[in-house]
Amino acid sequence: MSRINLENAKKIIEGAEKKASEIGVQMVISVIDEGGNLVAVHRMDDAWLASIDIAQNKAWTSVALKMPTSNLEEATVPNAELFGLNTTNQGRIVVFGGGIPLEADGKVVGAIGVSGSSVPDDVKVAEAGVEAFKAL
Numbered sequence: 477m478s479r480i481n482l483e484n485a486k487k488i489i490e491g492a493e494k495k496a497s498e499i500g501v502q503m504v505i506s507v508i509d510e511g512g513n514l515v516a517v518h519r520m521d522d523a524w525l526a527s528i529d530i531a532q533n534k535a536w537t538s539v540a541l542k543m544p545t546s547n548l549e550e551a552t553v554p555n556a557e558l559f560g561l562n563t564t565n566q567g568r569i570v571v572f573g574g575g576i577p578l579e580a581d582g583k584v585v586g587a588i589g590v591s592g593s594s595v596p597d598d599v600k601v602a603e604a605g606v607e608a609f610k611a612l
Contacts, residue, residue, distance in 0.1 A: 491608025534575030535589030546573035574598030
């Protein structure tokens with residue numbers, strides 16, 4: 477697979493939403509393509525409104541930096557080498573878990589971003605979306 481399209485994004489979201497329902501949390505799930513363009517966003521009933529931007533920015537961060545957002549946690553605390561990174565790129569960089577790149581044939585082809593609960597829950601739901609992507 478070389479591109480993330482709407483059909484694939486729906487399946488990724490479906491896998492992530494299933495996990496969110498299993499753990500009892502309301503999430504916003506965003507899927508973007510390799511250029512950082514929004515393909516789909518899904519807000520579960522009663523999910524936080526703030527999570528709409530956060531989920532999209534987590535996905536964007538993962539594509540822009542080609543890594544999970546959780547990789548930035550330690551490097552961006554005060555006195556660390558990347559402290560303040562989250563203030564760059566018009567504030568779009570998210571430095572905590574919930575954004576994961578989608579990779580095919582060793583290339584980042586998109587990303588999922590999830591927001592709406594604790595960081596560990598966000599990561600679990602994003603990982604479920606990645607697993608759904610791998611099953612395509």
